[in-house]
Amino acid sequence: METRGYFMIGFPGETAEEIERTISLSVELPLDWASYTITTPNPGTEIYEEGRRNGRFPSDYWRDYTLGKVSGPPGFFTSDEMSESDLRALLRSAYKRFYLRPGLIARKIARPRFWKEIPEIARTLFQLRRSRSR
Numbered sequence: 001m002e003t004r005g006y007f008m009i010g011f012p013g014e015t016a017e018e019i020e021r022t023i024s025l026s027v028e029l030p031l032d033w034a035s036y037t038i039t040t041p042n043p044g045t046e047i048y049e050e051g052r053r054n055g056r057f058p059s060d061y062w063r064d065y066t067l068g069k070v071s072g073p074p075g076f077f078t079s080d081e082m083s084e085s086d087l088r089a090l091l092r093s094a095y096k097r098f099y100l101r102p103g104l105i106a107r108k109i110a111r112p113r114f115w116k117e118i119p120e121i122a123r124t125l126f127q128l129r130r131s132r133s134r
Helices: 017-029 044-055 059-066 084-099 102-110 113-132
Strands: 002-007 033-038
Touching: 002 017, 002 059, 002 084, 017 033, 017 084, 033 084, 044 084, 084 113
Parallel strands: 002 033
Antiparallel strands: none
């Protein structure tokens, strides 16, 4: 059985120190895979409605998105302390810190199904490389 962890960073009001603690926790847990994402305000959620009330979105973003009036994500919850580039850098750091650990790499190579996992590993490495160029 494999274990996977899913982690969000960049929640409204979250500090860089809190994000670092989340990343450290993910690395300490005995997980086989980890996924990280920057918090995205989805319709119907409290943080999306809060963003609408506070003028973060000039309109109902997701309604306009589905009608083709806007494209791309609605944006991340940035602050004076955390810019979008800061969040993207922390996201890259999380993936590197988790997947480039020698112990994890050794455990993965030692598994009989390692060769079957290569496509997923390659996708992860490609995403890391692609996110660096943004």
